[in-house]
Amino acid sequence: MTSKILAAAFSALTLVAAATAQSDKLFLTNGTVVDDCKVTDYGVRTVRYKRGSSTESVETDKVIKVELAKFKTVYARGLRDAGMMLTLAREQLKAKESVMAQLGFISAANQFFDQGNAPDAVASLNEVSKAFPEGGAQPDVFRLKFEYYMGVGSRDAVTVAKKYEQQAIGGAWPDGFAVEASFFQALSEKSSPEDFQRKLKTIASRARNANPTVAGRANIELAHSMRKSGSVDEAQRIYEGIVKKDSVDDSARAGAYLGLGLIAFEGTGGKDAAKQALLMFLRVRLETTEAWPSLQAEALYYAAQAARKWQGPEYRYIVGRCRGLLFNEYPNSEWAKLAKSR
Numbered sequence: 089m090t091s092k093i094l095a096a097a098f099s100a101l102t103l104v105a106a107a108t109a110q111s112d113k114l115f116l117t118n119g120t121v122v123d124d125c126k127v128t129d130y131g132v133r134t135v136r137y138k139r140g141s142s143t144e145s146v147e148t149d150k151v152i153k154v155e156l157a158k159f160k161t162v163y164a165r166g167l168r169d170a171g172m173m174l175t176l177a178r179e180q181l182k183a184k185e186s187v188m189a190q191l192g193f194i195s196a197a198n199q200f201f202d203q204g205n206a207p208d209a210v211a212s213l214n215e216v217s218k219a220f221p222e223g224g225a226q227p228d229v230f231r232l233k234f235e236y237y238m239g240v241g242s243r244d245a246v247t248v249a250k251k252y253e254q255q256a257i258g259g260a261w262p263d264g265f266a267v268e269a270s271f272f273q274a275l276s277e278k279s280s281p282e283d284f285q286r287k288l289k290t291i292a293s294r295a296r297n298a299n300p301t302v303a304g305r306a307n308i309e310l311a312h313s314m315r316k317s318g319s320v321d322e323a324q325r326i327y328e329g330i331v332k333k334d335s336v337d338d339s340a341r342a343g344a345y346l347g348l349g350l351i352a353f354e355g356t357g358g359k360d361a362a363k364q365a366l367l368m369f370l371r372v373r374l375e376t377t378e379a380w381p382s383l384q385a386e387a388l389y390y391a392a393q394a395a396r397k398w399q400g401p402e403y404r405y406i407v408g409r410c411r412g413l414l415f416n417e418y419p420n421s422e423w424a425k426l427a428k429s430r
Contacts, residue, residue, distance in 0.1 A: 112137065114146065115153040117264075117300045119335030122146070127154060130187040130224035132261055148224050149264025149299055152337060153378075156188060163192055170199035174212055181219055190216055190225040197232055202381070204420035206236060226255070227265055234272050239382060239422065245276040264299030267291065271302050275309065281317045285310055304330060304340030311347055324351055342372045342379035346387055353394050362397035366406070369394055373413075385418035389427050 114122040114135060122137065125144075129136040135154065136145045162180065166173030177192030193216035200209035213229045220226070230252040237245035253269035255261065274287040288310040295303035307326055315323035330336055330344040349368030352361045372379060372387035392410040395403045414424050 112157050113153075113155040114151055115155070116146065117150050117152055117335075117337075127156065127187050130154060130190055132222050132224055132226045132259070132265075135224060147262045147264075148227070149262035149268075151224075152301060154187070154191065154224070156191060159188070159191060162188055163195065166192070166196070170196050170203060170205070170208070173199060174208075177212075177216075186220065186223070190220055190223050193219075194225050194228050194232070201232065201236055202420070206240075209236070227252075227261075227268070230255075230269070230272075234276075235380065235382070238276060246273065249273040249276050262298075264295070264302070267295045267299045268302045271295070271306055274306075281313055285313050288313070300335065301337045301340070304333075304336050305343070308340050308343035308347065312343070315347060315351065320351060323347060327351075338376040338378040339380045339383060342376040342383040342387065345369070345371045345376070346383065346390070349387075349390060349394070353390065353397070359398050359400070362394050363400060366391055366394035366398055381418055382421060382423075385414060385421035385423040388414040388418070389423035392427065 111124045112127045114125065114127070114137065116122065122139075125137040125139045127135060127137045128143070130148075132148055134145045135148050135151050136143060138144075160167065163173055163176050166176045173192060173196040177189050177196055180189035180192055183189075193212055197209045197212040197216075200206070200212060210233065213232060216223070216225050217229045230248055234245055234248045234252070237243075237248060249269055249272035252272060253266060256265040256269050271288075271291050274284065274291060279287070288306050292303050292306040292310065295301075295306060307330060311323040311326035311330075314320075314326070324347075327344040327347040330340055331348070336344075345368045349365040352368065353365035355361050357364075369387045369391035372383060373391070376383075388410045392407045392414070395406040395410065411427055414421075414427055418424050
């Protein structure tokens with residue numbers, strides 16, 4: 089029964105229907121959504137929008153995502169074509185549609201990274217950074233570069249993190265960005281487990297009010313470090329606390345599911361534990377669709393490994409399905425490369 093439910097869930101997930109937005113939306117770090125609005129300005133310090141006859145604003149570090157109602161219409165030809173997305177973003181820049189243009193450049197960079205075309209991705213990020221030095225896309229420029237350099241093990245990750253902090257502090261950006269930059273530095277600088285965990289605890293405390301998204305992710309990294317250094321019970325407590333919270337972004341929640349899955353997978357519980365691990369890994373796929381691609385790829389890799397260890401009904405189908413999704417959707421990830429070697 090379990091395997092049939094999992095298979096059905098996978099089938100359903102491959103058919104994603106695009107909802108038609110009626111207005112712009114702002115997704116905030118506290119879990120709320122500002123809808124029925126029109127975003128008029130996307131700056132690095134504030135996002136301004138209209139609701140009815142009033143004009144309101146929110147600090148940019150409190151915004152997780154800006155969703156424009158007309159984005160898919162304006163960029164229809166570029167949704168699956170990074171080069172075309174970049175061309176259309178330049179057209180929006182020329183037309184002085186600053187909000188639409190910034191999101192287009194960032195989308196083009198994401199697509200280039202997904203294709204394994206890092207040079208064009210970085211060039212797109214540099215272009216939007218130059219065009220909008222005070223734009224709300226500036227933190228995304230640092231985030232995307234940082235995630236890429238961390239993924240390939242480049243020391244440039246440290247450089248990006250330090251530059252991010254310099255820009256955030258020197259430019260008087262909202263404090264949430266400086267905290268995020270400190271988090272990136274902690275991740276990219278080599279240190280002992282004790283020193284690393286100390287840094288993460290400090291960052292999580294600073295971020296609790298300034299940037300709840302970073303607080304959640306710092307706690308996940310703290311739990312990962314504790315699990316790897318033998319403090320499994322403490323790590324599990326942190327993971328479970330993240331899972332129970334409502335206002336947690338998908339990447340932090342995905343990290344918690346991965347952590348809980350790995351505790352079960354690496355333990356001595358046998359096939360029952362392997363089944364529980366499998367279910368945790370699949371929750372990343374099913375419940376955290378907005379999580380970082382690297383987390384999605386990791387979850388699919390370990391789901392296949394857990395299914396093999398479980399060997400329950402139709403486990404071979406589950407293994408094949410997970411590996412297929414991994415190779416098709418994340419072909420350039422480290423996890424796809426690892427899966428091909430096994």
